[in-house]
Amino acid sequence: MKSSEKILVLLLLLFLQVGCAMSKSVKISSPAGTLTAEFLLEEGRPFYKLYLGQETILERSPLGLTCSRGDFTENLKLADLSAPETVSDDYTMPHGKQSRIQYRANRRVVSLQNPQGQILQIEFQVSNDGLAFRYRLIGEGQTTAIEREATGFAFASGTVSWLHPMHDSKTGWEKTYPSYESHYEIEKPVGLPSPYSAGWAFPALFRVGQIGWALLSESGVDQRYCGTRLAQDSAGGVYHIAFPQANEHRGPQDPIAPSGKLPLVLPWRLIIAGRGLDVIVQSTLATDVAAPSKIADLSFIKPGRASWSWLRYDSVGTDLPILQEYLQMAADLGWEYMLVDCDWDRRLGYEKIAALSKEAHSKGVDLLLWYNSNGDWNNAPMTPKNRVHLPQVRREEFRRIAEMGIRGIKVDFFGGDKQATMQLYMDILRDAADFNLLVNFHGATLPRGWQRTWPNLVTTEAVMGMEFCTFDQANADRQAQHCCVLPFTRNVAASMDFTPLVMDRKIRGVRRKTTAVFELSLPIIFESAVQHFGLAPFEASALPDFAVDYLKRVPTAWDQTRFVAGLPGKDAVLARRKGNDWYVAGINGENRSKTMLLDLSFLPKGRPGILIYDGADDSIQTKIIHSPSAAALEAQLAPSGGFVLQILQP
Numbered sequence: 198m199k200s201s202e203k204i205l206v207l208l209l210l211l212f213l214q215v216g217c218a219m220s221k222s223v224k225i226s227s228p229a230g231t232l233t234a235e236f237l238l239e240e241g242r243p244f245y246k247l248y249l250g251q252e253t254i255l256e257r258s259p260l261g262l263t264c265s266r267g268d269f270t271e272n273l274k275l276a277d278l279s280a281p282e283t284v285s286d287d288y289t290m291p292h293g294k295q296s297r298i299q300y301r302a303n304r305r306v307v308s309l310q311n312p313q314g315q316i317l318q319i320e321f322q323v324s325n326d327g328l329a330f331r332y333r334l335i336g337e338g339q340t341t342a343i344e345r346e347a348t349g350f351a352f353a354s355g356t357v358s359w360l361h362p363m364h365d366s367k368t369g370w371e372k373t374y375p376s377y378e379s380h381y382e383i384e385k386p387v388g389l390p391s392p393y394s395a396g397w398a399f400p401a402l403f404r405v406g407q408i409g410w411a412l413l414s415e416s417g418v419d420q421r422y423c424g425t426r427l428a429q430d431s432a433g434g435v436y437h438i439a440f441p442q443a444n445e446h447r448g449p450q451d452p453i454a455p456s457g458k459l460p461l462v463l464p465w466r467l468i469i470a471g472r473g474l475d476v477i478v479q480s481t482l483a484t485d486v487a488a489p490s491k492i493a494d495l496s497f498i499k500p501g502r503a504s505w506s507w508l509r510y511d512s513v514g515t516d517l518p519i520l521q522e523y524l525q526m527a528a529d530l531g532w533e534y535m536l537v538d539c540d541w542d543r544r545l546g547y548e549k550i551a552a553l554s555k556e557a558h559s560k561g562v563d564l565l566l567w568y569n570s571n572g573d574w575n576n577a578p579m580t581p582k583n584r585v586h587l588p589q590v591r592r593e594e595f596r597r598i599a600e601m602g603i604r605g606i607k608v609d610f611f612g613g614d615k616q617a618t619m620q621l622y623m624d625i626l627r628d629a630a631d632f633n634l635l636v637n638f639h640g641a642t643l644p645r646g647w648q649r650t651w652p653n654l655v656t657t658e659a660v661m662g663m664e665f666c667t668f669d670q671a672n673a674d675r676q677a678q679h680c681c682v683l684p685f686t687r688n689v690a691a692s693m694d695f696t697p698l699v700m701d702r703k704i705r706g707v708r709r710k711t712t713a714v715f716e717l718s719l720p721i722i723f724e725s726a727v728q729h730f731g732l733a734p735f736e737a738s739a740l741p742d743f744a745v746d747y748l749k750r751v752p753t754a755w756d757q758t759r760f761v762a763g764l765p766g767k768d769a770v771l772a773r774r775k776g777n778d779w780y781v782a783g784i785n786g787e788n789r790s791k792t793m794l795l796d797l798s799f800l801p802k803g804r805p806g807i808l809i810y811d812g813a814d815d816s817i818q819t820k821i822i823h824s825p826s827a828a829a830l831e832a833q834l835a836p837s838g839g840f841v842l843q844i845l846q847p
């Protein structure tokens with residue numbers, strides 16, 4: 198090298214060093230280049246931004262955390278930056294919105310050093326539908342508690358939000374909250390505090406001006422961490438990660454701060470982002486970054502439809518004559534399951550359940566059984582109680598019901614997101630898998646990528662479901678709008694046990710405000726690997742034959758899902774494919790009739806469609822559409838109405 202070249206190199210190095218001391222920037226783009234994350238280290242403080250094309254979807258947002266060993270929010274220097282890598286993961290799911298999934302992302306790991314020489318790594322993975330990032334605390338064996346996260350999400354003013362308030366702990370019915378059962382705050386400016394004092398639940402939806410949409414959530418939360426949320430205050434549109442409240446679940450005996458032995462890997466934080474809502478609705482990011490299945494033989498995991506007497510009859514529905522009617526209905530409709538809800542141990546007992554299980558098998562139906570998760574952490578009186586929270590009792594119970602031919606459990610009333618509660622969720626999933634039992638969590642947290650890691654988790658409530666529309670007329674009045682928020686929020690992240698399908702105009706003294714066809718479209722609009730339907734036998738027998746045929750064939754697990762049209766809280770049209778059959782369904786969240794122009798050109802050409810649509814006086818009508826595969830099909834939606842279009846393999 199000539200001396201002049203040497204001087205040039207030295208000058209360049211000096212320039213880089215000075216530049217580094219002030220601020221550093223690392224950009225990571227998605228494989229198609231549509232989305233770009235930028236890591237920034239400014240005067241020792243870490244931040245990130247997210248761009249959609251050239252436009253900013255997430256403003257400069259804080260990173261870092263404070264743990265019992267040291268602080269990683271300031272005075273940091275860049276110790277290492279990994280070379281760009283590509284992540285490529287092809288996997289299949291036995292249920293969910295899509296069966297075969299290809300995850301492609303670009304990955305870089307930033308290593309930050311604090312003045313004590315400790316290292317915090319941040320892993321960034323950018324796919325075409327979003328950014329996933331997580332922290333990794335480096336070390337060997339030392340126990341560390343995470344005291345606070347600085348992690349935030351900063352939205353520009355003008356951003357609009359659809360957010361799910363967290364309830365305060367030990368409030369609500371029999372002190373069972375939080376249970377992720379609230380109405381969303383719809384289309385509100387960012388920066389407002391949550392209506393209670395416990396922040397906002399994931400997933401959280403934002404529309405950033407005219408630029409695009411972002412959905413915040415998390416994945417890969419297990420016994421190593423707590424479930425987090427967005428903090429109560431979001432001044433200036435900056436939403437911060439917050440921990441559970443002190444009194445959740447078992448209360449003060451469990452610490453708020455998650456802890457573990459180093460090295461510690463924290464959960465993935467997700468920002469699903471795109472220009473259109475198709476990116477949000479179709480995203481599989483929550484399972485893409487979750488750990489692969491821990492269950493080797495998935496043959497016992499069968500998605501399906503379940504009859505369920507509780508919605509209409511409460512615990513009286515657990516009496517034998519009613520159960521036998523619901524069992525016969527399930528058999529007649531070719532449904533795979535019947536869920537026996539609370540108090541079955543007192544109203545029937547194990548022997549009668551064993552006999553009912555046998556009778557069910559003779560009709561081609563399997564039984565699912567309800568359990569109370571308690572413990573003494575709330576006052577929910579339903580039984581069986583104290584059967585699933587102690588390891589030995591739980592395994593003995595699971596063995597006993599598995600021997601009776603029971604195929605799954607519904608476990609209710611968890612009420613918290615602390616690390617200890619996450620441990621309970623994981624323990625139930627693992628032990629249930631050992632006895633080939635399916636699991637349905639109720640009164641529960643949002644499952645965070647769990648259906649990939651533990652695919653015996655077939656659905657979770659974590660939603661203000663149909664039951665609320667039977668408790669209170671005010672909830673029934675809001676049902677259509679509420680249902681139009683869920684496909685863009687809660688149901689993006691995981692199977693959702695909304696428990697739809699009420700045909701009679703009245704239920705428990707409440708009057709249904711949606712149309713009958715709105716109800717019929719929900720099994721397509723809402724994804725749940727096991728759909729627990731509220732339909733009662735007297736309602737089923739009043740249905741026209743074409744509606745019965747539809748309920749006999751409707752799938753609950755999908756090969757493909759497409760967003761067709763809609764806006765959160767206003768309307769939603771989704772298309773789902775199983776094998777060569779397509780189902781397109783729409784719901785109207787507004788109390789006025791409307792015409793929607795749908796692009797259905799993706800449908801197979803030359804096949805007719807069977808349309809189910811609203812007639813006068815809440816009647817259910819049908820007709821054949823000769824060529825539904827059109828670029829601009831006109832769909833008429835009644836006020837709070839719906840439609841179902843079936844395009845079946847000839």
Ligand code: CA
Pocket residue numbers: 378639640658664
């Ligand atoms: Ca519930």
